[in-house]
Amino acid sequence: MLEKITRVDKSRYLMFIVSLFVLIVGLGCENQYYDERLQMRLQQLDSDLKDRWSTSGVVILETTPNGPADKAQLETGELISYVIAEYPIRSTGDFNSTLKKGLDEDNNLILYLKDKPPLRIALRRRGDKVGLSVEGNGTVRVKQIQPGTPAANADIQVGDLVEKIVDERKIYSLDDYKKTVSKLSKQQVTFRTTELIGVKIAAVSALGELGDTRAIEPLIDIFRNSTELSLRKSSISSLQRLVELSVLNDLFQQFQRANVNQLPADSLQAQQMESAAILGLLTVDRAENTATLKAPFGTQFRHRSEALYQKINEGQLAELAQEYIQITVEPEQEIRRACLAILGILKPVSAINPLVAVLENPAEIPGIRFQAGVALRQIGEPAVDALISAFESEDTSTKDIAASALGGIGGIKARDRLIKALETTSEPAIQLTLVDAIAKIGDAPSIQALQRQRQQYQGDDDSGIRIFLDEVFKNLTQESM
Amino acid sequence: MKKIWLTFVLVLFCIGCGTQNENLAKGKELIKSDKRRKEERAVREFKLALQQPTDNAEAYYLLGLYNSQEFYEPNTPDWETASIAERGKQMFLAYQGEKGKYLERLVFETLRDDDLDIQNAALDALKRVYEQGDRKRLLSQLQKAIKSSDNRDRHNAHWVLGHLGKDDPRTIVPILVKLLEHGRTETRLNAVKALGEVGSEDAIPALAALIESGSAKWARDREEPEVRQLAVEALGKIGGAAVPELVKIVENKGSSLRVDAIRALAVLGDEKVVEPLLDALKEQSSRDVAIPLN
Numbered sequence: 048m049l050e051k052i053t054r055v056d057k058s059r060y061l062m063f064i065v066s067l068f069v070l071i072v073g074l075g076c077e078n079q080y081y082d083e084r085l086q087m088r089l090q091q092l093d094s095d096l097k098d099r100w101s102t103s104g105v106v107i108l109e110t111t112p113n114g115p116a117d118k119a120q121l122e123t124g125e126l127i128s129y130v131i132a133e134y135p136i137r138s139t140g141d142f143n144s145t146l147k148k149g150l151d152e153d154n155n156l157i158l159y160l161k162d163k164p165p166l167r168i169a170l171r172r173r174g175d176k177v178g179l180s181v182e183g184n185g186t187v188r189v190k191q192i193q194p195g196t197p198a199a200n201a202d203i204q205v206g207d208l209v210e211k212i213v214d215e216r217k218i219y220s221l222d223d224y225k226k227t228v229s230k231l232s233k234q235q236v237t238f239r240t241t242e243l244i245g246v247k248i249a250a251v252s253a254l255g256e257l258g259d260t261r262a263i264e265p266l267i268d269i270f271r272n273s274t275e276l277s278l279r280k281s282s283i284s285s286l287q288r289l290v291e292l293s294v295l296n297d298l299f300q301q302f303q304r305a306n307v308n309q310l311p312a313d314s315l316q317a318q319q320m321e322s323a324a325i326l327g328l329l330t331v332d333r334a335e336n337t338a339t340l341k342a343p344f345g346t347q348f349r350h351r352s353e354a355l356y357q358k359i360n361e362g363q364l365a366e367l368a369q370e371y372i373q374i375t376v377e378p379e380q381e382i383r384r385a386c387l388a389i390l391g392i393l394k395p396v397s398a399i400n401p402l403v404a405v406l407e408n409p410a411e412i413p414g415i416r417f418q419a420g421v422a423l424r425q426i427g428e429p430a431v432d433a434l435i436s437a438f439e440s441e442d443t444s445t446k447d448i449a450a451s452a453l454g455g456i457g458g459i460k461a462r463d464r465l466i467k468a469l470e471t472t473s474e475p476a477i478q479l480t481l482v483d484a485i486a487k488i489g490d491a492p493s494i495q496a497l498q499r500q501r502q503q504y505q506g507d508d509d510s511g512i513r514i515f516l517d518e519v520f521k522n523l524t525q526e527s528m
Numbered sequence: 529m530k531k532i533w534l535t536f537v538l539v540l541f542c543i544g545c546g547t548q549n550e551n552l553a554k555g556k557e558l559i560k561s562d563k564r565r566k567e568e569r570a571v572r573e574f575k576l577a578l579q580q581p582t583d584n585a586e587a588y589y590l591l592g593l594y595n596s597q598e599f600y601e602p603n604t605p606d607w608e609t610a611s612i613a614e615r616g617k618q619m620f621l622a623y624q625g626e627k628g629k630y631l632e633r634l635v636f637e638t639l640r641d642d643d644l645d646i647q648n649a650a651l652d653a654l655k656r657v658y659e660q661g662d663r664k665r666l667l668s669q670l671q672k673a674i675k676s677s678d679n680r681d682r683h684n685a686h687w688v689l690g691h692l693g694k695d696d697p698r699t700i701v702p703i704l705v706k707l708l709e710h711g712r713t714e715t716r717l718n719a720v721k722a723l724g725e726v727g728s729e730d731a732i733p734a735l736a737a738l739i740e741s742g743s744a745k746w747a748r749d750r751e752e753p754e755v756r757q758l759a760v761e762a763l764g765k766i767g768g769a770a771v772p773e774l775v776k777i778v779e780n781k782g783s784s785l786r787v788d789a790i791r792a793l794a795v796l797g798d799e800k801v802v803e804p805l806l807d808a809l810k811e812q813s814s815r816d817v818a819i820p821l822n
Binding site: 078084085090092093106107108114116119120121122123124125126132212228231232233234235236237238239240241242243245246247249250251252253254257258259261262265269273274275305343344345346347348351 | 562658678695702742743744745778781782783784785786787790791793794795796797799801802803807808810811812813814816817818819820821
């Protein structure tokens with residue numbers, strides 16, 4: 048007797064353990080589900096994704112090859128946010144049963160009337176009336192609209208032709224998905240997927256920071272082909288970042304050769320230091336006179352810098368940027384600016400003419416025209432001829448930007464043209480730009496030319512140009528001191 | 529005989545009165561006043577107070593609290609003794625005088641000061657307590673603070689624990705990991721932050737489990753989103769062996785923390801993450817896909 052009791056207890060105990068185990072395993076897998084019919088594995092979204100990205104749905108983890116999901120070209124990683132069923136309306140019966148079915152769960156469906164925009168019908172409470180009755184067979188028309196109902200407030204007239212009803216179900220969880228799909232089991236449905244733009248944008252900007260060559264082509268692809276403006280913007284700024292990083296290649300090589308993370312700051316060129324400081328990759332301690340590669344990123348990146356440098360200088364990016372600085376190609380100014388910045392760093396001679404075209408374009412916004420001038424200045428000497436001919440233009444802004452770019456480049460040819468212009472022009476705005484440009488060149492003939500101007504306006508106390516010249520000379524003497 | 533005893537006690541009492549630390553009292557009086565440069569003058573008094581036989585603990589504490597390098601010419605001996613480390617040492621000497629009182633004061637009062645120098649001096653003092661003093665008691669006070677209902681105490685405790693953990697992760701990491709189970713969200717939050725600051729790879733499994741709890745079936749098993757988000761940041765600070773964990777998050781298409789993980793990885797600059805990121809870019813755009821269900 049006693050033995051029997053213990054045996055029963057034992058088996059009970061075992062059963063308890065087994066059922067507990069099943070329960071635990073069951074719970075553990077609860078955020079995944081294998082859809083037998085479509086042959087794909089789905090996963091529940093993290094509970095808070097909905098709050099953070101205002102997205103909902105179930106994610107496809109994998110599709111079985113040649114299964115229905117695979118054949119429909121659903122892909123791993125896609126987020127199914129809506130399941131949509133379409134019901135063509137061919138009789139009064141169709142209409143009534145579809146309405147009932149559609150409003151059963153979420154009180155929400157879309158009515159398509161011929162020649163009218165789709166109407167979203169939402170009921171406040173379960174059981175409320177839509178307020179619409181129809182008639183006909185084959186073609187179904189609106190027969191009556193009850194006052195005080197959703198139908199009465201919408202753009203519906205008696206006699207409108209009813210085409211179809213679309214039931215759009217938002218999916219919040221795996222349970223929603225299972226329920227909806229089983230309800231619609233005899234139906235052709237549409238899965239509406241949502242792109243997680245936030246994730247892509249984060250990936251795009253991370254790739255810009257990581258400085259890896261493998262990112263260039265995918266980024267160009269997104270930039271050229273994505274329909275999401277925010278994604279395009281972040282791809283071009285990541286590409287710009289990669290171009291900036293590539294410029295630091297020889298600096299990274301120095302660190303590499305020395306196999307250290309610290310170098311004496313003296314051994315770096317001023318320009319290297321400057322761009323490194325802008326990029327925030329180096330921390331320079333002037334007192335200690337050391338440049339320190341900023342870890343962990345900088346230390347990791349130096350091994351990849353050469354490959355990036357080569358890839359960036361293959362010419363593909365310069366070509367891309369030249370294309371997208373044109374307002375006719377790219378309506379978004381932020382993108383045009385990024386492309387101008389890229390050209391300023393890469394300095395391709397082939398970009399001179401497109402840049403001059405931007406500079407001269409009266410339809411372009413002034414800031415961007417000016418930035419084109421800056422890019423030409425960065426290209427330097429090879430751009431002088433093009434800038435001189437731009438300077439011959441009648442347009443004041445063009446003249447202004449070209450003159451200041453020429454001043455930035457310097458050299459005998461640019462200088463002589465500017466001095467000649469200063470001596471022949473009487474337009475005050477241009478005069479100021481010319482003085483500024485010539486002062487920037489600052490060699491002996493330039494100073495002499497400015498002194499000649501100064502004498503010419505000797506007696507004229509109110510002259511803006513005289514005051515400006517005084518200011519210029521004051522700065523020049525301060526600099527020489 | 530009784531009389532003699534009474535006189536003796538009376539004499540002792542008077543000696544006691546006479547030797548009460550006058551400089552200390554004067555210094556404290558100055559601090560309370562609204563006199564010009566009161567701190568600088570008070571500090572002078574506290575220094576004098578230390579030369580007297582009584583109340584040294586308090587004098588040390590107040591010296592550590594109010595001294596400042598701003599009072600002195602740079603590179604003079606006085607200036608040297610007003611450094612953060614020296615001030616921390618003075619606070620530690622106060623602790624050595626009266627352990628219980630000053631330990632509590634350092635943790636629950638000094639750390640709360642708005643002055644960063646004072647906070648750092650207190651941190652230095654607590655590090656010394658950890659090395660040379662009653663470590664067990666210090667840790668129990670810090671745990672009390674990180675569980676406190678006052679946000680300042682929790683924050684300060686996480687800060688100190690983070691620093692102590694850098695030098696001794698073996699002791700500190702298990703304490704912090706245990707705190708991840710505490711009932712108060714903010715306590716767990718600060719424990720996670722401290723684990724990030726410690727930067728020890730020992731914390732990775734606990735942080736990973738906490739992050740994964742986001743997809744648990746029952747709400748009660750899920751960690752709060754903000755704590756999980758900070759856990760991702762902490763993994764980023766740990767780096768090294770945490771990289772594969774972060775990559776796993778990026779690859780988990782249902783995770784709400786993919787963006788956070790990507791950001792953390794971007795800073796680390798590890799080459800291993802390029803492929804998972806490129807994969808993320810290949811994910812389909814929004815679209816409608818027709819499916820026959822029959």
